[in-house]
Amino acid sequence: MxxxxxxxxxxxxxxxxxxxxxxxxxxxxxxxxxxxxxxxxxxxxxxxxxxxxxxxxxxxxxxxxxxxxxxxxxxxxxxxxxxxxxxxxxxxxxxxxxxxxxxxxxxxxxxxxxxxxxxxxxxxxxxxxxxxxxxxxxxxxxxxxxxxxxxxxxxxxxxxKEGLHNRHMVGLTAWHTFFQTTHLTLHEKTVLVIGYGLVGQGVAASAKAYGGQVLVAETDPARALQARYDGWPVVTLDEAVASAEVVATATGAKHVLGRQQLAAMKDGAFILNVGHVAEEIEVPFLKAHPHSQPMPFVNAYALPGRTLYLLADGSMFNLTAGYGxxxxxxxxxxxxxxxxxxxxxxxxxxxxxxxxxxxxxxxxxxx
The missing domain is CATH 3.40.50.1480 (Adenosylhomocysteinase-like)
Incomplete structure (x- = not known):
């Protein structure tokens, strides 16, 4: 590097x-x-x-x-x-x-x-x-x-640390890395942010600043309410995955984005993780399908009727594919x-x- x-x-x-x-x-x-x-x-x-x-x-x-x-x-x-x-x-x-x-x-x-x-x-x-x-x-x-x-x-x-690194830097550098890795921007793209802790808040705010149309999925009632007060449409995960073109997990929990959601995602959707835990996305489900690597740190998985793009193998995207x-x-x-x-x-x-x-x-x- x-x-x-x-x-x-x-x-x-x-x-x-x-x-x-x-x-x-x-x-x-x-x-x-x-x-x-x-x-x-x-x-x-x-x-x-x-x-x-x-x-x-x-x-x-x-x-x-x-x-x-x-x-x-x-x-x-x-x-x-x-x-x-x-x-x-x-x-x-x-x-x-x-x-x-x-x-x-x-x-x-x-x-x-x-x-x-x-x-x-x-x-x-x-x-x-x-x-x-x-x-x-x-x-x-x-x-x-x-x-x-x-x-x-x-x-x-x-x-x-909460206010600087967690709230601002992770989201900012995640989208910088997205631009460098895919050669795409967020303009005209629906961005689903899963998790609205401090990292998720920064991911959502930076996505909007860079032209994305942001949705938030959050199961904690207090954080979901905060997201609404911040002006974000709060959606259920299952209803949102079918329309999102970029999906970012930011929860720190395992298998937040499971095979049911992955199988329902939109053709051409990008999936990335910025949480500390590498297993937020059920990557083994994707790896059971044919795949190729059109760009460094971008794996294309061929599911029935659609192709999904997993970034950095589901690991912490901004530091695996970028400089953090x-x-x-x-x-x-x-x-x-x-x-x-x-x-x-x-x-x-x-x-x-x-x-x-x-x-x-x-x-x-x-x-």
Whole structure:
């Protein structure tokens, strides 16, 4: 993906000053063994480099194999990190990477999706984790079924992450990636957004700004009411799929768009996912049909009487087929993440086991 990796990494560092400042404020981390389960693209490199420079030992795994950039992993390993992550690694290798990270003996965790915490709590013993950090709504929901043995700090629900990354950047960059991938715009297209959380809100607003005619499908009554108050037609999923020309899932749940809906979709419809969970779309149903790849990251599936176009195999579209957040916007997000790491290796270690919101004093100074 990167034409000149060194030059692009230097460009990223240049445009992420908040992250650099937050890293410089961290204490000595020479006693910290941090296992990170996260996206491994260019924007993450300044974070890992900075943590290594502060003395931390790092083990890198990914929260999504389709978003891994192998050049980034190779660079970070050369800098001193250990890693078990590569682009499109198999499910078996991905699962094994969680065991490898835990066997490495981390003292702290930094996660996007709670994979390491979920794996650790399947067993009665394991590494003595002092504290962890969780970045995603999907991970927070997953932790609802776990009784953590250590404090875990949720920074997904901070206003600065909700309002900037979740609400604005995901939708904006998803449609940028759609334009680049398909060579099409949203003009004269009916766009169905499934899910009206903060990500869905941003997807809907950006789709309208780019010329789409937007419908919203949302099963939660409160969010459906909010969508109506925001001016969107709220429809049932089954009634909307037959007319939508572009369908975007943004729920973080599994099989939201199942075979019944897929079989009823309009000929030529595009399907994409921007949620953290790769299984929002029942992709195996589509893969049982003949298919071709007319464009990179576009798979055409021939169903009876229609062709459907699945983007990026149903994985997180804006980061699998595109670059994700802008550097300047992600600089804020990453700086808050650095501050969260500073908290979990410091005062956060003394908190009670369980899930906590990252306290405002821990991150306010990085803005």
């Amino acid at each position: 990167y034409q000149d990796f060194a030059a692009e990494l230097a460009w990223a560092r240049r445009h992420m000053p908040r992250t650099a400042k937050a890293l410089a404020a961290l204490p000595d981390l020479s006693q910290v063994r941090l296992a990170c389960n996260m996206h491994l693209d260019l924007k993450m490199a300044p974070l890992v480099e900075g943590l290594i420079e502060r003395g931390a030992k790092l083990f890198l795994t990914t929260c999504n194999p389709t978003t891994v950039q192998d050049q980034v992993v190779a660079h970070l390993v050369a800098k001193g990190a250990e890693a078990m992550a590569w682009r499109d690694m198999s499910d078996a290798d991905w699962s094994a990477s969680f065991d490898a990270a835990l066997a490495w003996g981390p003292t702290h965790l930094c996660e996007m999706g709670a994979d390491l915490t979920a794996r650790l709590h399947q067993f009665a013993d394991g590494p003595a984790i002092k504290a962890g950090l969780e970045a995603t709504g999907s991970g927070i929901s997953r932790l609802g079924g776990v009784a953590p043995r250590y404090p875990i700090f949720n920074w997904d629900d901070l206003p600065v 957040d802008s550097l300047n916007a992600f600089d804020v997000t990453l700086a808050v993440m650095v501050a969260g790491i500073g908290h979990v290796v410091g005062a956060g270690q003394g908190a009670e086991p369980g899930l906590h919101l990252l306290p405002e004093p821990a991150w306010r100074a990085v803005l």
